[in-house]
Every structure is written in structure tokens, then in C-alpha cells.
Amino acid sequence: MKEPANIEPARSTARRPPVRGFDPLGWVRRNLFSSPLNGLLTLAGIYAVWLAGSAVIDWAIVRAVFAGKDGSACAAPGTGACWAFVAAKFDQFIYGRYPEPERLRVDLTMLLGVIGLAGLMIPAVPRKGWFAAYFLFVFPVIAFYLLTGAGFGMVPVETERWGGLMVTLIVAIVGIVASFPVAVLLAIGRRSRLPFVRWASIGFIEMVRGVPLITMLFMASVMLPLFLPDGVTFDKLLRALIGVALFQGAYLAEVIRGGLQAIPRGQYEAADALGLSYPQKIGLIVMPQALKLVIPGIVNSFIALFKDTSLVLIIGLFDLLGIVQQAVSSDAAWFSPSTPLTGYVFAGFVFWVFCFGMSRYAQWMERRLSGGERR
Amino acid sequence: MTSVLRIGSGLAMALVAMLPATGADAQGTLQKVKDRGQLACGVNTGIAGFSAPDDKGNWAGIDVDLCRAIAAAIFNDSSKVKFVPLTAKERFTALQSGEIDVLSRNTTWTMSRDTSAGMNFAGINYFDGQGFMVNTALNVKSAKELSGASICVQTGTTTELNVADYFRQTGMTYKPVVFEKLPETIAAYNAGRCDVFTSDASQLYATRLTLGNPADHIVLPEIISKEPLGPAVRQGDAQWGNIVRWTYFALVNAEELGVTSQNLDQMLESNNPEIRRLLGKEGEFGVGIGLGNDWAYQAIKAVGNYGESFDRNLGEGSRLKISRGQNALWRDGGLQYAPPIR
Numbered sequence: 137m138k139e140p141a142n143i144e145p146a147r148s149t150a151r152r153p154p155v156r157g158f159d160p161l162g163w164v165r166r167n168l169f170s171s172p173l174n175g176l177l178t179l180a181g182i183y184a185v186w187l188a189g190s191a192v193i194d195w196a197i198v199r200a201v202f203a204g205k206d207g208s209a210c211a212a213p214g215t216g217a218c219w220a221f222v223a224a225k226f227d228q229f230i231y232g233r234y235p236e237p238e239r240l241r242v243d244l245t246m247l248l249g250v251i252g253l254a255g256l257m258i259p260a261v262p263r264k265g266w267f268a269a270y271f272l273f274v275f276p277v278i279a280f281y282l283l284t285g286a287g288f289g290m291v292p293v294e295t296e297r298w299g300g301l302m303v304t305l306i307v308a309i310v311g312i313v314a315s316f317p318v319a320v321l322l323a324i325g326r327r328s329r330l331p332f333v334r335w336a337s338i339g340f341i342e343m344v345r346g347v348p349l350i351t352m353l354f355m356a357s358v359m360l361p362l363f364l365p366d367g368v369t370f371d372k373l374l375r376a377l378i379g380v381a382l383f384q385g386a387y388l389a390e391v392i393r394g395g396l397q398a399i400p401r402g403q404y405e406a407a408d409a410l411g412l413s414y415p416q417k418i419g420l421i422v423m424p425q426a427l428k429l430v431i432p433g434i435v436n437s438f439i440a441l442f443k444d445t446s447l448v449l450i451i452g453l454f455d456l457l458g459i460v461q462q463a464v465s466s467d468a469a470w471f472s473p474s475t476p477l478t479g480y481v482f483a484g485f486v487f488w489v490f491c492f493g494m495s496r497y498a499q500w501m502e503r504r505l506s507g508g509e510r511r
Numbered sequence: 512m513t514s515v516l517r518i519g520s521g522l523a524m525a526l527v528a529m530l531p532a533t534g535a536d537a538q539g540t541l542q543k544v545k546d547r548g549q550l551a552c553g554v555n556t557g558i559a560g561f562s563a564p565d566d567k568g569n570w571a572g573i574d575v576d577l578c579r580a581i582a583a584a585i586f587n588d589s590s591k592v593k594f595v596p597l598t599a600k601e602r603f604t605a606l607q608s609g610e611i612d613v614l615s616r617n618t619t620w621t622m623s624r625d626t627s628a629g630m631n632f633a634g635i636n637y638f639d640g641q642g643f644m645v646n647t648a649l650n651v652k653s654a655k656e657l658s659g660a661s662i663c664v665q666t667g668t669t670t671e672l673n674v675a676d677y678f679r680q681t682g683m684t685y686k687p688v689v690f691e692k693l694p695e696t697i698a699a700y701n702a703g704r705c706d707v708f709t710s711d712a713s714q715l716y717a718t719r720l721t722l723g724n725p726a727d728h729i730v731l732p733e734i735i736s737k738e739p740l741g742p743a744v745r746q747g748d749a750q751w752g753n754i755v756r757w758t759y760f761a762l763v764n765a766e767e768l769g770v771t772s773q774n775l776d777q778m779l780e781s782n783n784p785e786i787r788r789l790l791g792k793e794g795e796f797g798v799g800i801g802l803g804n805d806w807a808y809q810a811i812k813a814v815g816n817y818g819e820s821f822d823r824n825l826g827e828g829s830r831l832k833i834s835r836g837q838n839a840l841w842r843d844g845g846l847q848y849a850p851p852i853r
Binding site: 206207208211213224225227228231232233234236294296297354357358359361362364449450451452454458461462463465466467468469471472473475476 | 555556562565566567568569593594596597598601607608610717722724725829830
């Protein structure tokens with residue numbers, strides 16, 4: 137055999153590199169009209185969207201009533217959304233029946249809360265520990281005094297007058313914040329080697345999870361007063377808050393336990409080998425990993441809680457949905473065929489904005505935290 | 512869920528019955544109210560014309576007015592009242608546990624509630640009852656002409672049974688079109704699936720405003736059931752019961768005597784002995800129930816007489832436009848009748 141001659145590879149003509157940027161036409165061809173059937177489906181889809189979209193625009197804008205002093209403005213047959221109603225009741229939907237001159241206090245509380253939350257939730261903000269301490273310990277105290285007006289020469293405002301989005305947020309935030317430590321303790325307790333701690337945790341979790349939230353709220357508002365001594369009544373909102381926090385704590389505990397179970401034994405042993413104490417082991421090694429694993433589950437239960445807040449309306453508290461329902465069903469001045477739908481659409485939209493926001497934030501946080509597992 | 516609630520409320524009722532008069536201790540309710548500086552009044556969480564917040568968030572309605580009148584009679588200030596919105600399940604516990612002083616929440620006066628449930632009713636500020644609504648196109652003026660009609664009704668309710676009884680008694684026929692829920696029933700009537708919608712009259716008037724064109728529907732004059740709605744207080748405090756009862760009677764008497772919130776101050780100079788007694792110019796009637804002698808004057812000044820309150824919240828002055836019907840004064844053929852102040 138002869139040594140092969142120095143083979144020169146055939147020269148190929150240089151091709152243009154594939155388009156890296158966005159190529160709208162190509163994208164459309166590849167994704168929407170890749171085959172006749174897909175093309176047909178795309179057209180059908182566009183038609184369906186157009187049908188639904190135009191109906192919504194027609195109802196919400198074209199045929200809608202934007203101004204009016206009562207329901208007679210929206211009473212004409214064929215009227216779309218009655219936005220005049222939402223405009224007239226907007227403050228009530230936000231603050232409930234909180235006295236008008238005092239609403240600045242609610243605004244201030246919300247502002248202080250947003251500052252705390254933003255500090256905690258935006259990773260670029262430094263000094264997370266300070267923000268956490270502020271949001272968990274300082275802010276609740278300020279919020280309590282600002283909202284109830286107890287002391288400091290402020291006008292007291294009973295919780296009977298609270299309502300709307302304000303109550304929804306209070307119940308949700310207190311539920312979320314107060315339930316979290318409860319849940320972490322219960323989850324650890326349930327896996328504890330100490331029998332009493334384990335049994336107590338299991339007993340509490342199973343008892344609370346075995347009962348619907350609505351029943352707990354109902355018990356707290358109807359049965360509890362009967363067992364208290366005469367003349368001792370404690371605030372209905374407080375009763376609801378305690379009920380919600382315990383309920384949410386039990387559910388969340390199980391979510392967190394799922395994360396704890398996924399942590400391999402080696403992690404515990406490694407922590408022991410390093411000579412860490414039990415709190416250090418749980419706090420520094422196990423919990424951070426476990427919580428990161430169950431973020432979707434935690435957010436899921438927070439979103440569920442946010443929507444469950446509307447159950448407080450069965451005990452006569454008015455969250456956003458409750459106050460919308462009250463307005464559409466009882467204010468005769470605004471009765472019209474289109475009032476109820478408009479009110480409920482508004483409430484639904486506000487709930488959606490909050491829930492969607494939570495879900496997007498959680499997805500983003502999950503991607504950020506899972507940096508070590510990519511690639 | 513509903514069954515859970517039902518059991519819960521049944522249990523609550525049983526407990527209420529087991530704890531007789533916990534609120535009626537040595538200290539009377541009037542003293543407690545005065546010490547607290549405001550009246551705690553249980554109202555509906557929202558029902559048109561009876562208790563509902565207006566655009567400003569102030570409670571308004573005929574039940575609300577009664578509480579304002581009581582507060583005015585006690586404190587000379589109708590704003591000294593705390594409204595506690597209550598659901599149907601909560602209302603009796605709230606009264607029994609002392610969370611509220613008076614329950615003014617469109618509550619039907621029945622024997623069991625008036626006796627074993629630990630409450631006393633203080634009057635009937637609205638005579639409700641089941642009525643019929645029809646489309647004006649049917650050209651029907653009375654329920655007696657409804658033979659053969661199809662009737663939309665919510666199933667499993669006393670409403671359904673009342674219709675059956677009424678048509679049997681009058682020897683007429685009808686075709687029931689039944690639904691599980693009230694909104695479905697209303698929607699079906701609105702869509703023309705039946706000729707008649709039946710429910711409590713106050714509800715019919717409220718529903719009418721939500722239909723396509725309210726002017727196309729009328730509520731027939733016949734009322735076929737008794738739903739006497741009124742304020743209730745805890746058993747065991749007769750003085751407090753008197754205050755609530757006579758505040759309501761004062762408003763009715765004021766209408767009968769032509770005393771309104773407008774002419775109140777001129778009426779003080781009236782020579783009519785009944786008016787003079789009502790407004791505290793003669794006699795010691797207010798002191799007799801533990802209040803000032805101008806208690807009725809203050810109550811009327813705060814909310815007007817019964818007719819004014821009715822008109823503003825339910826009648827021609829509101830969008831509901833409920834006719835006085837059974838709630839007219841006795842001399843006008845209605846049932847509103849107050850014993851004289853003498």
C-alpha cells in the first residue's frame with residue numbers, strides 16, 4: 137500500500153452563518169405554519185382569540201358606562217361594564233368603611249410594608265437581616281398602632297370598619313408571615329426523635345388538616361364566644377387571623393417536611409462531622425436546601441391562602457370579594473343588570489394581579505437559586 | 512360545606528339555649544351601653560333597603576335607622592352606634608354573648624326564636640311575605656289571575672311550599688320551574704323561561720332592578736306568607752326591651768300624628784296632647800324607661816318618623832320603590848300600629 141498522498145480536503149463554499157437574531161418571518165413559518173394542519177390550527181386559534189377578545193373589548197370599553205351617579209346610568213338594555221359603579225365604590229373596595237379622614241394611615245402602613253417587602257425581595261438590596269427584622273418585628277407593631285389607632289392621640293378605628301383589599305392583604309400577609317415559623321417548627325417537630333414533640337406535631341397537623349378552613353373560621357366566630365366568660369369578646373378579625381395562621385401553618389409544615397425528606401442523610405452526617413450543633417445543622421445545612429427544593433409548593437400554598445382569604449366573608453368580615461359582593465348585592469342605588477358582573481370582574485382582576493405577581497416572583501427566585509444545578 | 516355549617520349553627524343554637532340569659536346579669540344593658548359610650552347594633556352584612564353601606568361607607572337602611580334612633584334616644588347623638596355586620600348564622604350568638612345590644616337584622620319573629628332561643632322581639636318594623644313578580648306583557652294585575660302560569664321557584668325552600676299551598680287553596684293550577692340556587696332562578700325568569708318569579712316581596716323589588724328593564728316587571732299586591740321582621744334583644748332585661756320597643760313605637764306614632772323631622776320643632780308648640788306627650792312636653796314617659804323625656808324627639812330628629820325612614824330606604828325615595836302595602840299605617844289599611852303614649 138502506498139502512503140496516501142497529502143490529501144487536500146475538498147474546499148466547500150462558505151455558507152452564511154445561521155441567523156442568530158430574531159427572524160420574524162422564519163419564526164412564523166417554523167412555529168405557526170410548519171404544515172397545512174398546523175396552519176389551519178393557527179388560523180382557527182387566531183379566530184377564537186379574535187372572537188373572545190373583541191367580545192371583551194366590546195363589553196369592557198365600547199358598551200361600557202364610565203360615568204354616572206347611580207345605577208340608573210347603567211340600566212339601559214345592552215349596557216356593558218358599569219365602571220361608574222367601580223369608580224364610585226373604589227375607595228370602599230380598597231379601605232372598606234375605614235373613616236375617610238383616617239385613610240392616610242392605611243396608605244402609610246401600606247407604604248411602610250412595601251418598603252420592607254421590597255427590601256426583602258429584591259436581591260440587590262443589601263442588609264437583608266435588617267430588613268427582615270424590620271418587616272417581622274418592627275413593622276407589625278407600627279402597622280398595628282397605625283391601623284387600630286390605639287394610643288398616640290390617634291382616632292381609634294374598630295376592625296368592624298376595616299374592609300376591602302386592606303383586609304385581604306392583612307389576612308394574607310399575617311397568614312403567610314405568622315404561619316412560616318409555625319410551619320418550620322412543626323415540620324422539624326414531626327421528624328424529631330423526641331416522642332412527645334413528634335406526637336404533638338403530628339396531632340396538631342393532622343387535626344388542623346382534617347378540618348376545612350371554613351369550619352375553623354366558623355368555630356372561631358360562632359362557637360368561641362359562647363365559651364368565653366360573659367362580656368369578654370375578642371376581636372373578630374383577630375380570631376380569623378389566628379385561625380388562618382394555624383391552618384396555613386399545618387399545611388405549610390407538610391410542604392416543608394417534603395423538602396426535609398429529600399435531603400440525603402449524608403448532609404446530616406457531614407454537618408455532624410463538622411461538629412455543628414443541632415440548631416446550626418438545621419439552620420445552616422438542612423433548612424436552606426429543603427426550603428429551596430419546595431419553593432413551588434410554598435408559593436402554591438401562599439397563592440391558595442391569598443384566595444382563601446375571601447372565606448372570611450362567611451364570618452361577616454369584608455375582604456375584597458366580600459365588599460364587592462356587599463356592594464353589588466345590597467346597595468340599591470347601584471342596582472342594574474350589569475353591576476354584579478362588573479364588580480366581580482374587578483375583584484377577579486385584582487386577585488389575578490396579585491396571584492400572578494406572586495407566581496412570577498417565585499419562578500424568578502427559583503431560577504436564581506437553582507444556579508448550582510444548571511448545566 | 513352547607514351541611515357542616517348547618518350542623519355548626521344547630522350546635523350553636525343548642526348552646527345558646529343551654530346558656531340562658533348569660534348577658535342579663537346584675538348590670539342592665541342600658542347601663543352597659545352608657546358606660547361603653549355607644550350602642551352595639553347587629554345588622555345584616557348587606558341587604559338592600561335594610562342595611563347596606565352607601566358610597567361613603569355609611570350604613571343606611573330601615574334596620575340601620577332604628578339603631579340610630581335608639582342611639583339618639585339614649586345619647587342625644589345618633590352617631591354613637593357601632594354597626595356589627597352579622598351573617599345569619601352568627602346573629603343569635605352575637606346577641607347572646609353580649610357582643611351586640613340589639614339585633615336589627617331583618618330577623619323573622621317566630622315562636623321558637625322568641626322563647627327558647629333566648630331572645631325577645633321588640634316589634635315588627637317590616638312586614639315581609641312572599642309575593643309574585645310578573646312581566647307587564649302578561650297583563651296580570653292580581654295573583655288570582657295566575658292560573659296555569661309557569662312559576663320559577665327555588666327548590667327545597669319554604670317559598671316552594673308556600674306556592675303549592677296557595678295554589679291549592681285557591682283552586683288554581685301552575686307549572687313549577689324549579690332551580691337549586693336563587694341566581695339561577697332569577698336568570699331563568701329574566702330569560703323568559705317562566706311567567707312568574709316568586710320570593711319574599713322585599714327581595715322581588717330588589718331583584719326587579721337587576722333585570723333587563725325594570726319597568727317591564729311588576730310585583731303583584733298579594734302577599735301569601737308571613738315574614739314579620741323586627742328587632743330583637745336578649746331575654747331577661749325588660750327595661751332594655753322597653754327602650755327598643757318604644758323607640759320603634761315612637762317612630763310609628765310620630766308618623767300617625769304627622770310629626771316629621773322637618774316640622775319637629777314647630778310641633779313642640781302643638782296643643783295636641785298626644786304630640787305633647789310624644790315629644791316630652793307633658794308627662795314623664797322618657798324617664799319611665801330610663802331615658803330623658805325628649806327621647807322620642809331625639810329619635811325622630813335623627814331618622815324621621817317611620818314613614819320617612821321607609822320612604823327614604825325602601826319606598827319612593829329610594830330606587831327600590833316598594834309600596835307601603837302591609838307596612839302602611841293601620842288607618843291606611845296597613846298593619847303598622849303603635850300603642851298610644853299615655
